[in-house]
Amino acid sequence: MGDVLFLSIKNVNKSFTNNGNSELVLSNIQLDVKEGKFVSILGPSGCGKSTLLSIVAGLASATEGSIELNGKAIKGPGKERGMVFQQAALFPWLTVEENVMFPLLPDMSKKEAQQKALQYLKMVQLSAYTKHSPHEISGGMQQRVAIARALAMDPALLLMDEPFGALDEQTRSRLHEIVENIFLETKKTILFVTHSIAEALKLSDRIVVMGTQPGTILDVIELDFPRPRSQSKEELISYEEKIQALLKSEIDKVTEKEQNHAASR
Amino acid sequence: MQPAVKRIIFYVLLFAVWQGAVYVFQVSPSLLPAPTDVFASLYEGFSNRTLLYDLLASFQRLFIGLAIALILGLLLGVFLAKSKTADETLGSLILALQSVPSIVWLPLAIMWFGLNEMAVIFIVVLGATIVMTINVRTGIINVPPLYIKAARTMNYRGFRLFTKVTIPASVPYAVTGIRLAWAFAWRALMAGELLSTGPGLGYSLRFASDFGDMSRVIAIMLIIMLIGILVDLMFFQRVEKKVLKKWGLATD
Ligand SMILES: Nc1ncnc2c1ncn2[C@@H]1O[C@H](COP(=O)(O)OP(=O)(O)OP(=O)(O)O)[C@@H](O)[C@H]1O
Ligand SMILES: [Mg+2]
Numbered sequence: 260m261g262d263v264l265f266l267s268i269k270n271v272n273k274s275f276t277n278n279g280n281s282e283l284v285l286s287n288i289q290l291d292v293k294e295g296k297f298v299s300i301l302g303p304s305g306c307g308k309s310t311l312l313s314i315v316a317g318l319a320s321a322t323e324g325s326i327e328l329n330g331k332a333i334k335g336p337g338k339e340r341g342m343v344f345q346q347a348a349l350f351p352w353l354t355v356e357e358n359v360m361f362p363l364l365p366d367m368s369k370k371e372a373q374q375k376a377l378q379y380l381k382m383v384q385l386s387a388y389t390k391h392s393p394h395e396i397s398g399g400m401q402q403r404v405a406i407a408r409a410l411a412m413d414p415a416l417l418l419m420d421e422p423f424g425a426l427d428e429q430t431r432s433r434l435h436e437i438v439e440n441i442f443l444e445t446k447k448t449i450l451f452v453t454h455s456i457a458e459a460l461k462l463s464d465r466i467v468v469m470g471t472q473p474g475t476i477l478d479v480i481e482l483d484f485p486r487p488r489s490q491s492k493e494e495l496i497s498y499e500e501k502i503q504a505l506l507k508s509e510i511d512k513v514t515e516k517e518q519n520h521a522a523s524r
Numbered sequence: 525m526q527p528a529v530k531r532i533i534f535y536v537l538l539f540a541v542w543q544g545a546v547y548v549f550q551v552s553p554s555l556l557p558a559p560t561d562v563f564a565s566l567y568e569g570f571s572n573r574t575l576l577y578d579l580l581a582s583f584q585r586l587f588i589g590l591a592i593a594l595i596l597g598l599l600l601g602v603f604l605a606k607s608k609t610a611d612e613t614l615g616s617l618i619l620a621l622q623s624v625p626s627i628v629w630l631p632l633a634i635m636w637f638g639l640n641e642m643a644v645i646f647i648v649v650l651g652a653t654i655v656m657t658i659n660v661r662t663g664i665i666n667v668p669p670l671y672i673k674a675a676r677t678m679n680y681r682g683f684r685l686f687t688k689v690t691i692p693a694s695v696p697y698a699v700t701g702i703r704l705a706w707a708f709a710w711r712a713l714m715a716g717e718l719l720s721t722g723p724g725l726g727y728s729l730r731f732a733s734d735f736g737d738m739s740r741v742i743a744i745m746l747i748i749m750l751i752g753i754l755v756d757l758m759f760f761q762r763v764e765k766k767v768l769k770k771w772g773l774a775t776d
Contacts, residue, residue: 316677336676348674351771352692361688362678394772412678 265294265448266315266416271324273310284310286473288324292450292465294415297442299451299459301502302469303509308452311474312420315450316342328416338362341409342418345425347401349393355404356380356389362412379407382444383437399430403437410441419451423458435461439486456502460495461488468502470509472516477505557739562746565739574728575747581723582713585641589648590709594702596653601660601701611661618657626651626708627715634720644716644724651712652705659704663697664690696764696771703760710752 273285285307292298300308313319315326317336326333328340341362349358359376360369367375380386383403385396393401402422409417419438423431439462442449453459459466463482470477480498488495539559545551546558553561569575600618604611626647633643667690675689717726725744732740 313673318673318676336679336681338679340677342674342677344670344674346670348670350671350689350692352695361675365679365684392770394770408678418677 265296265329266290266292266450267327268292268311268315269325269327271311271314271321271326273307273314273319273322283473285314285321286475288474288476290467290476290479292448294448295446296464297449297451297462298465298467299453299463300467300469301453301456301459301506302474303471303506303513304454305513306469306471306509307474308469309420312342312418312450312452315416316340316418318342338412339414340416340418341412341414343402343405343409343420343422345421347393347398347405349401349404349408351393353393354389355385355391355393355396358393358404359408359411362408375411376407379411380404382410382441383407397430399426399434402426402434406438406441410445410447415448417447417449419449421452421454424454431458436487438462443486456499456506459502460498466498466502468505470505471513477509554736554738557742561739562742565737566743566746569740569743575725575744578723578725578728578744579747582717582725585645585717585724586648586709586713589645589713590652590705592645593649593652593705593709594656596649597656597701597705598660598698600653600657602664604657604661605664615661618654621650622654622658625715626654626712627719630716630719639721641721644713644720647712647716648709651708655704655708656701659697659701660694663694663701666697667693693771696767696773699760699764699767703756703764706755706760707752710748710755714748 268288268290271285271288272283274281274283276282288311300311302308310319314321315333317333317340333340349355350361353361356373356376359379360372363372363375377386377389380389383406385400385403385407388396388400388404393404396404406422422438423434426434435458438449441447442462451459451462460482466480466482467476468478468480469475480502482495482498484492484494543559546556557565566575600614604615604618629650630643630647633646637643637646671689671693672685675685680688713724714726714729717724718730719726721727722731725748729741729744729748732738732744
């Protein structure tokens with residue numbers, strides 16, 4: 260383990276058709292991820308990060324190209340891939356515990372599922388809230404339940420789409436710790452979408468920087484620093500500047516396009 | 525002051541003014557009986573059990589009608605939400621029927637079923653089914669796509685996805701549907717009984733009116749009103765509030 264080729268995204272293109280005109284959202288995405296790595300995808304809003312992740316999740320299909328997991332082409336959703344969304348997406352009619360049991364129940368007895376759920380709720384430090392309703396716990400806690408729910412299926416690949424985007428700074432850094440610990444403990448491969456450079460630098464083994472219109476991979480940055488990382492590390496700062504420069508040219512590109520578009524009307 | 529206290533004072537005043545006016549202007553009881561006469565008639569009706577039997581008869585019809593309507597409405601609502609063609613064709617008819625008070629079907633219903641229970645139950649079913657259908661359809665169409673996506677990543681699809689996610693996610697709309705169905709059914713039932721046959725509250729109201737017994741007429745009107753409001757306030761609004769809160773849809 261460790262250096263086995265695991266997830267392989269091959270020449271993926273994705274276009275959407277809106278009122279007859281087709282728009283290319285992802286262009287020629289190539290990415291190989293090795294097992295047990297924490298890979299972040301960083302890019303400006305609208306560059307297709309969520310689209311890419313939902314293709315990997317099997318919720319959407321690529322227009323061209325293919326995605327393979329352990330050599331097998333992905334055709335739809337599957338239990339070997341768990342997903343955490345920006346909103347916790349917990350089911351309000353179920354308790355915290357029942358939400359975590361939800362992916363398990365089709366395959367095991369209620370009792371087993373309950374035990375497993377408790378195990379994962381412990382991992383996100385919420386074992387005291389099993390009988391609560393989702394609306395009775397905070398946003399950060401809801402997101403932790405969502406993480407426990409995705410982990411409960413014991414997926415080999417965990418997909419996270421800006422999971423902490425809606426949370427405040429303190430809650431966020433607490434969750435960074437939890438996620439990092441889960442990553443170290445369970446050795447899952449994680450594909451993590453974010454728009455925060457600091458978040459990506461803190462957590463990732465690799466950062467995939469994406470450009471926009473159409474969405475392409477601009478650069479892949481390898482980070483080989485020991486964990487846990489403090490954000491003030493000097494090496495990290497140089498990376499931060501590099502990524503910022505990459506992203507700035509992308510944002511300028513969008514602004515320029517928008518101005519040209521406005522001028523031409 | 526508490527709203528409940530304000531309300532009590534208001535109703536006491538209302539009855540006092542009514543009583544006073546009837547007394548001062550010597551209004552004939554066949555035009556407007558005094559509240560004391562109405563309450564006496566209520567008391568008499570309940571102590572000789574006639575009103576009680578009327579109530580039971582009406583409720584029996586209501587529950588049969590409502591049960592049929594809720595099941596039909598659920599099935600039809602699911603059907604409309606799932607089939608685009610059905611929604612565009614049958615759906616338009618159901619929307620059109622919604623604008624017709626169900627009581628106007630009574631002449632036809634009497635032709636079809638005769639002047640009996642069936643005709644009244646038909647009216648009740650018709651009125652309640654339509655609102656239930658519309659609400660269930662809306663509820664299913666408005667299930668947050670995120671719930672469906674999340675469930676799909678957990679390997680739920682097809683029938684299981686529908687029963688474990690789509691149906692529970694649309695419960696808030698279904699509850700509103702049931703509440704409205706009850707309200708429509710109650711109104712339709714009273715109209716139907718008034719114009720057809722008994723026993724039942726509506727029928728006894730017309731019977732009393734034929735005999736010029738306005739105290740009994742108003743007594744029955746009071747019962748109809750009280751039941752309508754109490755069931756809605758004590759039961760449906762509470763359930764609805766709880767469900768909305770739990771489903772994260774409450775506005776406050
Ligand atoms: N179902 C869809 N139909 C049409 N266009 C879509 C659809 N989903 C996404 N798009 C378009 O694809 C582009 C990429 O969207 P996506 O949500 O993947 O971006 P993102 O990188 O996740 O952005 P953000 O950081 O804001 O979440 C956007 O221009 C969006 O308008
Ligand atoms: Mg996104």
